[in-house]
Amino acid sequence: MPSYKKLLFIVNPHAGVRKKESVLTDIILTFSDFYYETIVCCTREAGDASRIVREHVDDEIDRIVCMGGDGTLSEVIGACRAYEWDKPIGYIPAGSTNDFAASLKLPMEPAEAAERVMRGKPHRLDIGRFNGGYFVYTASCGLFTKASYDTPQRTKNLIGHLAYVLEGMKELTQIRSWHMRIMTEGRVYEDNYLFVSICNTFSLGGVMNLEHAQVSLSDGLFELLLISMPRDLLQLRDIIQSLREQKFESPLVQFRKVDQLTISCPDKADWSLDGEKSEGKEKTEIAVIPGAVRILY
Numbered sequence: 436m437p438s439y440k441k442l443l444f445i446v447n448p449h450a451g452v453r454k455k456e457s458v459l460t461d462i463i464l465t466f467s468d469f470y471y472e473t474i475v476c477c478t479r480e481a482g483d484a485s486r487i488v489r490e491h492v493d494d495e496i497d498r499i500v501c502m503g504g505d506g507t508l509s510e511v512i513g514a515c516r517a518y519e520w521d522k523p524i525g526y527i528p529a530g531s532t533n534d535f536a537a538s539l540k541l542p543m544e545p546a547e548a549a550e551r552v553m554r555g556k557p558h559r560l561d562i563g564r565f566n567g568g569y570f571v572y573t574a575s576c577g578l579f580t581k582a583s584y585d586t587p588q589r590t591k592n593l594i595g596h597l598a599y600v601l602e603g604m605k606e607l608t609q610i611r612s613w614h615m616r617i618m619t620e621g622r623v624y625e626d627n628y629l630f631v632s633i634c635n636t637f638s639l640g641g642v643m644n645l646e647h648a649q650v651s652l653s654d655g656l657f658e659l660l661l662i663s664m665p666r667d668l669l670q671l672r673d674i675i676q677s678l679r680e681q682k683f684e685s686p687l688v689q690f691r692k693v694d695q696l697t698i699s700c701p702d703k704a705d706w707s708l709d710g711e712k713s714e715g716k717e718k719t720e721i722a723v724i725p726g727a728v729r730i731l732y
């Protein structure tokens with residue numbers, strides 16, 4: 436009989452786990468079938484997943500699997516990176532926001548996802564460094580950031596959603612924008628922006644209507660989308676049209692692939708990192724860390 440290996444299972448019980456009584460048992464049995472002894476730790480509040488990783492990294496853990504939403508995964512990955520734990524990570528999506536899970540085409544049924552984690556191969560994926568922290572698939576800022584903290588999964592089409600919200604604006608005074616100076620790839624973009632997003636995902640990427648061939652989660656590049664503040668209603672119409680048609684050739688809607696950027700924003704606009712709020716700073720440094728994590732799928 437093979438000897439058991441150790442698996443740390445981090446569960447966010449707020450992420451709809453309690454609804455199905457037997458689901459945790461099923462998952463742990465699946466791990467056991469693959470000869471993993473499971474240590475179960477539940478999170479109670481933001482920061483707990485990170486603490487759990489820190490407390491267990493020295494325990495000769497062979498796998499870390501987390502169950503929750505994208506926020507939980509993001510925290511676990513950030514912590515593994517911070518505490519230099521570099522073994523494969525599994526993700527069982529169970530939260531309200533599972534963009535990243537959708538991006539990786541993970542099963543949404545927890546027991547199936549657990550099986551996928553067990554049978555899956557580790558894939559190296561890029562993550563982003565954001566000042567002192569990390570993000571896994573999206574850092575965004577501006578008009579829609581607040582909404583995206585709790586955007587339900589059914590709002591699959593972010594760009595469509597952006598266009599929809601902008602169409603509802605009858606006056607430009609309803610739109611807040613932030614002055615930013617963005618330095619990337621030897622270029623400087625300076626304008627008032629109503630939305631800025633840096634992402635590495637097919638799901639949001641798919642929303643931008645990029646063919647899978649155009650987006651890679653391990654090419655060392657993230658996709659940057661900049662939407663400038665319109666100066667009049669005509670320009671607002673241009674932006675909406677550009678978003679609707681998903682043609683990013685307008686000077687008001689720019690789309691680039693980047694591996695590093697520095698953003699100055701005197702008004703310290705807040706950011707959303709994988710859906711979690713991050714307090715704005717005057718200067719923000721973002722860089723892709725190529726192949727930083729290994730995800731099992």
Ligand SMILES: [Mg+2]
Nearest residue numbers: 651652654656
């Ligand atoms: Mg990429």
